[in-house]
Amino acid sequence: MSALRESLGFLTSRLRQVGIFVALILIVLLFQGLTGGILLQPQNVTNLVVQNSYILILAIGMVMVIIAGHIDLSVGSVAGFIGAVAGVMIVHWGWPWWAAIPACLLVGALVGAWQGYWIAYVGIPAFIVTLAGMLIFRGLTLITLRNQQITPFPAELRALGGGFLPDISGGTSVLEWLTVILGVGATAALLIQAFKERRIRRKFDLESEPLVWFIIKTAFTSLLMLIITFLLASYRGTPIVLVVLAALVIAYTALMNNSVFGRHTYAIGGNLHAAELSGIKTKAVTFRLFVNMGVLAALAGLVFTARLNSAQPAGGTGFELDSIAAAFIGGAAVTGGIGTVAGAMIGGLIMGVLNNGMSILGLGTDYQQLIKGLVLLVAVGFDIFNKNRSGGGGGIGKRFKLKTSPPPAEEKPAPASNETVEAGRK
Amino acid sequence: MNTPILQMRGITKTFPGVKALQDVTLDVNRGEVHAICGENGAGKSTLMKVLSGVYPHNTFDGEILFENEPCNFSSISDSEKRGIVIIHQELALSPFLSIAENIYLGNEQATNGWVDWRKTNLEAARLLARVGLDENPVTPVQHISVGKQQLVEIAKALSKEVKLLILDEPTAALNDEDSGHLLDLILHLKGQGVTSIIISHKLNEIRKVADAVTIIRDGKTIETLRLDEGQITQERIIRGMVGRDLESLYPEREPNIGDEVLRIEDWSVRHPQDHSRMVVRNANLHVRKGEVVGLAGLMGAGRTELAMSVFGRTYGTTVSGKVYKYGEEINTSTVSEAIRHGIAYATEDRKHYGLNLIEDIRRNISLAALRKLAKRGFVDKNQETVVANGYRKSMNIKAPSVAAITGKLSGGNQQKVVLSKWMFSDPDVLILDEPTRGIDVGAKFEIYTIIAKLAAEGKAVIVISSELPELLGICDRIYTLAAGHITGEVPIAEATQETLMHYMTKEKE
Incomplete structure (x- = not known):
């Protein structure tokens, strides 16, 4: 068995994981060409991050809800509602930002608890409850705002949407050094983590990833992070919302992969009855997922309001669709049980780059929607195709995880470690 | 012709x-x-x-x-x-x-x-x-x-x-x-x-x-x-x-029976939808340390319903009845309470109620006792892999690794994963519902051996089965159910297919 064939076999077994990366890169390159290099200009990269941050925040909660086998159609309205609440608290009532932000997150949690109650404890399907929520919270947004926008917000809140970490070089340097330090540090941490995990997998004989692919993947990801660092550093530095987002991604990835709560979420989505009969309090888990979704929707609403510097009656419209699309493009399964936070982030970035690139090109929302719809269809269609081809439930691709599709034959011992060594020698 | x-x-x-x-x-x-x-x-x-x-x-x-x-x-x-x-x-x-x-x-x-x-x-x-x-x-x-x-x-x-x-x-x-x-x-x-x-x-x-x-x-x-x-x-x-002669279909076993572990008294259950229908009526049964007790009955006799209602009321509405463990009354009204009191129930329907088929062996085995592997809410994955590997070896689960997806395993190996899961929850009483359904002859023998081993370790085991020879081959005592009633309790020495069938078809007024 040649190392090349081994690598190819591995890549086909993770076609979707590889595919989504390649798709993102191709889309970036395509628009980089079409826009004549505007897409990857430092200022535009910064814009891209800030513009998409609230969709990405929503996509984190959304992918968790989808993993558990539910859906949330109300997040756009909830985000709009929280924007309105923030407007009333800060502008009308004069609350300081440090009191208003936790208060808004609490309101988000209450909204989530309301919906979670109907879904988890009464047993109404999430589709119905959140469809109702979509209407209810849009209505409440309009009522709260009395159909008028609220503006302006104080600078401290606006920083959440458009602010940057302080420039420690005092604006004299070409590169913003704090960003460079953070970026290089994060890259190093990622590398250390990747090697550590690989070592553990090898120790337990669970490694299926050929060394070549591991090196390519890790090197590529690191390079990508460094490029983004460089681009951000040569404009205005690190957006505050990126720090928030990075913290959320790290925390929620750990939560979904390693915590009891995360495991229970996957178990519920994978087989609700089996989870119940294993002593998992399925209702409590579902309830908490929606409370969490409410908090994240509130945060997204705050970021969006801060960025626009105004709470608007139509704020957040359509966010639910973008975040659901991000989760599914990122490989979450419609039937639940499969999906990752990292996947949803990549899905969200694909949507974001499409939005941004097409806007630069001057394409109207008509064509933007058309193309985004087709991308969603193709991405999920590819999943189904891939699943049928591999003939198993796991084929949908649990990306960014351990090996997924062992051969169906039972007697075959897995020469996993040998293969890795072999692949490494060539 | x-x-x-x-x-x-x-x-x-x-x-x-x-x-x-x-x-x-x-x-x-x-x-x-x-x-x-x-x-x-x-x-x-x-x-x-x-x-x-x-x-x-x-x-x-x-x-x-x-x-x-x-x-x-x-x-x-x-x-x-x-x-x-x-x-x-x-x-x-x-x-x-x-x-x-x-x-x-x-x-x-x-x-x-x-x-x-x-x-x-x-x-x-x-x-x-x-x-x-x-x-x-x-x-x-x-x-x-x-x-x-x-x-x-x-x-x-x-x-x-x-x-x-x-x-x-x-x-x-x-x-x-x-x-x-x-x-x-x-x-x-x-x-x-x-x-x-x-x-x-x-x-x-x-x-x-x-x-x-x-x-x-x-x-x-x-x-x-x-x-x-x-x-x-x-x-x-x-x-x-x-491809070989099976000298015996069932493993040899020397029962070493101790004190009573679990006792169910006056257990009655109503049908979840049709409340006028009693599915289990005033059932009394007990199981002792190191004992394998069979539950025989025709389809619809209420065997699974009895087991599931005891295990966290996952079936029907319990109207009356008490569960005692070591002589003290315990609360088994939710699955997590039942598990906490050392009861495990391995379902007759692996695919719908037993396994998360899109997950791997490791995560299925750990699911019922995830907290045993967790510190401050976070799972120790290395420990989890060690545990799963241990069961893969001791239960002879045939799979390339513990990262294999359970949906791709054969019925016998899936059943071993289900049993591993419940063994890891460290129960005192195991209720096994049709443990060999849809499993081939060779794997059946392995499952029987596991049951014998569990009993030898001092667990109390209740086996529900539709195959009478199987119950006769592995049990120490057999209860029969008919239309929700326990109609007989037969020590293994007196049990034959004919006597069991006699009790299983006996209708009480």
């Missing part, structure tokens, strides 16, 4: 990396009942899929002759046109449609595109009479029992002018009475000239109906045994299937 209706020659079917069938030969004579035996994964179902056109004719090698004419089926409808109808293990009926609609599904009795309901229902009634099913053809299928649904499937086959009927494990989900009826029907149809191929694990059924038995092992034909040559015996079939 012995004219062949079907000849399959040199059938070879490969899947990527696996040779599922290798040079398989099958000869079926007109008007006979031909059984196909083999362990799970031997290739029986694949062979039937080749025959019925599920795998189109150009995806395998070899030739098929039906009524002396070569067959090149490219879909199921091709084979049905020739009169070959397959009834799958999982019934393919639409629950909300009526019996008649199901019978004529895809073959509607219509004129000019409009369904002729009179004809549909009349013809359906005629077919129902032929299979001996006394039901109104307009009854929705979801309202009749699984046994009757099986008969509807056969009526559907008859509506297609079937010449060769293929039944894949037809009695797997049926109770003894329905099974008996079904087997009689197969013999009855044989009298009317319908040839049948029956795939079954149940050797006593095969002995009852089969004129010939073809044994398949590891994708190859081992031999065809013929009744008229006196070759069909249980020993011979088992030897052919496993």
